[in-house]
Amino acid sequence: MSYRSSFISILLMMLPVASTAMAHDASKYPDLKGQWTIIITPGLEGQAVKFDPTKPWGRGQEAPLTAEYRQVHEDSMADQAKGGLGNYPTATCHAGGMPRMMSIGEYEYIVESDTTYILVGGEDHYRRIFTDGRPWPAEIEPTYAGYSIGKWLDEDGTGRFSVLEVETRGPFKGPRAYDATGLPLHFDNQSIFKERFYLDKTEPNILHDMITVIDHALTRPWTVDKTYRRNPNPRPNWREFYCVDGNVHIVIGKENYYLSAEGLLMPAKKDQAPPDLRYFKKSSK
Amino acid sequence: MRDQASMLKMTLAALVVLANTASWSFDETKYPDWSGQWRRPARIGNQWDTSKPVSKQEAPLTAEYQAIFEANRADQAAGGQGTDPTYTCIPDGMPRAMNVIFPMEIIIQPSVTHVIIEYLSMLRRIYTDGRPWPADPTPSFMGYSIGKWIDEDGDGRYDLLEVETRDLKGPRAFDASGIPLHADNQTIVKERIYLDKANANVLHDEVTTIDHALTRPWTVLKSYDRVPNPIWIEAICAESNQLVRIGSEIYMFSADGRLMPAKKNQPPPDLKYFNQSRK
Numbered sequence: 362m363s364y365r366s367s368f369i370s371i372l373l374m375m376l377p378v379a380s381t382a383m384a385h386d387a388s389k390y391p392d393l394k395g396q397w398t399i400i401i402t403p404g405l406e407g408q409a410v411k412f413d414p415t416k417p418w419g420r421g422q423e424a425p426l427t428a429e430y431r432q433v434h435e436d437s438m439a440d441q442a443k444g445g446l447g448n449y450p451t452a453t454c455h456a457g458g459m460p461r462m463m464s465i466g467e468y469e470y471i472v473e474s475d476t477t478y479i480l481v482g483g484e485d486h487y488r489r490i491f492t493d494g495r496p497w498p499a500e501i502e503p504t505y506a507g508y509s510i511g512k513w514l515d516e517d518g519t520g521r522f523s524v525l526e527v528e529t530r531g532p533f534k535g536p537r538a539y540d541a542t543g544l545p546l547h548f549d550n551q552s553i554f555k556e557r558f559y560l561d562k563t564e565p566n567i568l569h570d571m572i573t574v575i576d577h578a579l580t581r582p583w584t585v586d587k588t589y590r591r592n593p594n595p596r597p598n599w600r601e602f603y604c605v606d607g608n609v610h611i612v613i614g615k616e617n618y619y620l621s622a623e624g625l626l627m628p629a630k631k632d633q634a635p636p637d638l639r640y641f642k643k644s645s646k
Numbered sequence: 647m648r649d650q651a652s653m654l655k656m657t658l659a660a661l662v663v664l665a666n667t668a669s670w671s672f673d674e675t676k677y678p679d680w681s682g683q684w685r686r687p688a689r690i691g692n693q694w695d696t697s698k699p700v701s702k703q704e705a706p707l708t709a710e711y712q713a714i715f716e717a718n719r720a721d722q723a724a725g726g727q728g729t730d731p732t733y734t735c736i737p738d739g740m741p742r743a744m745n746v747i748f749p750m751e752i753i754i755q756p757s758v759t760h761v762i763i764e765y766l767s768m769l770r771r772i773y774t775d776g777r778p779w780p781a782d783p784t785p786s787f788m789g790y791s792i793g794k795w796i797d798e799d800g801d802g803r804y805d806l807l808e809v810e811t812r813d814l815k816g817p818r819a820f821d822a823s824g825i826p827l828h829a830d831n832q833t834i835v836k837e838r839i840y841l842d843k844a845n846a847n848v849l850h851d852e853v854t855t856i857d858h859a860l861t862r863p864w865t866v867l868k869s870y871d872r873v874p875n876p877i878w879i880e881a882i883c884a885e886s887n888q889l890v891r892i893g894s895e896i897y898m899f900s901a902d903g904r905l906m907p908a909k910k911n912q913p914p915p916d917l918k919y920f921n922q923s924r925k
Binding site for chain 2: 614637
């Protein structure tokens with residue numbers, strides 16, 4: 362009788378803890394805590410912000426562009442060589458959006474039962490990946506980051522989730538580019554992104570984002586494996602970066618200009634005409 | 647005997663489950679429910695002290711900073727931006743970020759509470775892991791925040807988050823009227839964040855600003871309403887900003903994208919770096 366009573370007492374003791382602590386069982390999810398920084402193959406030409414981190418930027422990315430969009434890319438680089446912005450408005454602090462926002466800086470992941478947040482920082486917004494089983498909305502407001510729905514998978518049957526599969530749809534805002542050469546996504550902003558996030562099986566401090574772009578500027582879906590390394594410091598330093606703080610580009614009309622060290626307008630291109638000042642009174646010139 | 651052995655096994659099994667349950671280190675039931683989207687209440691403006699009109703904030707400014715504020719008001723009346731620095735799309739920073747110009751989300755985790763504000767991707771990390779203040783901080787617009795959860799009513803559940811924020815950079819103002827904070831950026835912001843006792847869909851943030859532009863600490867009570875079925879917007883300032891700074895002047899963009907004066911009789915920008923023969 363005493364054993365039965367003890368057992369019942371233990372059961373009763375367990376119930377409130379078990380039921381109330383079930384709201385979010387963190388042990389079911391992979392440990393994505395900490396600061397993640399993208400891993401770039403060293404020694405490659407160009408900037409570090411690029412879609413395929415194992416290849417040089419720009420033409421070196423070997424993006425499967427259509428002929429039309431290969432020309433858009435070439436035109437962008439030609440304009441930039443003369444001092445223009447090309448197809449890269451991010452230089453004037455517009456958001457980079459998807460997929461560029463997965464190629465920069467330091468990331469933090471917050472995993473909740475109904476949403477996984479990716480904190481990106483800078484000019485790009487946060488990503489909310491909804492994992493609450495919701496359907497796609499009938500209408501999606503255009504954004505640079507897109508609308509993301511995800512699903513956790515237990516691929517190896519351990520009772521613990523190991524993969525987050527995500528689909529991100531638009532319509533997107535644009536223009537968007539993969540990197541600062543203006544490697545373009547289609548101006549129709551109908552991109553779709555499919556991602557698989559998972560910890561490396563042999564090194565749990567490496568996170569994979571296997572990302573596939575489906576876009577009308579491409580001849581086929583383009584998949585790369587972006588990897589990120591976890592900072593071993595359990596209290597990492599989070600930098601605050603805002604593009605506008607010190608940005609020297611100004612776009613007036615369709616022309617890109619620079620600001621000199623003293624903050625005055627100066628041409629970005631050789632023989633560039635000054636801006637049209639028709640709205641200023643001639644007497645105040 | 648068999649019955650006792652079975653009971654013992656079941657008891658041991660229950661104990662194992664209990665141990666595993668106890669090892670789920672974050673018991674969210676101990677924390678208040680601050681989930682969802684928080685917005686300024688309807689008909690509440692973006693001014694710092696929402697209990698007072700924009701034009702009568704009565705900030706306890708020192709004489710020096712009152713003069714700066716008055717000059718700012720005159721400049722704004724003439725079409726300038728005065729001491730409101732956010733026209734270039736720099737973030738509001740603290741404490742202004744808590745005006746919550748666009749909606750906010752708060753995510754509570756064991757060692758940090760994230761405050762995500764849907765404008766300029768303003769993000770606050772409020773560390774609740776007992777860490778000390780950093781020895782060599784990097785100033786930022788949002789500052790460095792350390793918080794502590796308090797169970798004020800002794801019911802075994804936290805109901806109040808006390809926060810202190812330091813290590814700020816500028817320039818910053820309290821709101822769009824340009825009420826200035828001191829240029830020395832030595833501001834300290836203290837907050838008490840808690841749900842309304844009568845309405846769990848109202849969140850309060852009692853904010854006290856300690857700053858050398860003020861004659862005394864300035865405390866205001868800010869409140870936010872929880873929004874059911876939220877829609878999250880993406881507010882990108884640079885996308886629609888109609889203001890630009892060239893030299894020491896702020897100009898506007900016309901509807902056709904050309905430069906135009908922001909003030910009456912404002913001179914055009916100095917074009918000395920342009921090849922004058924191209925005009």
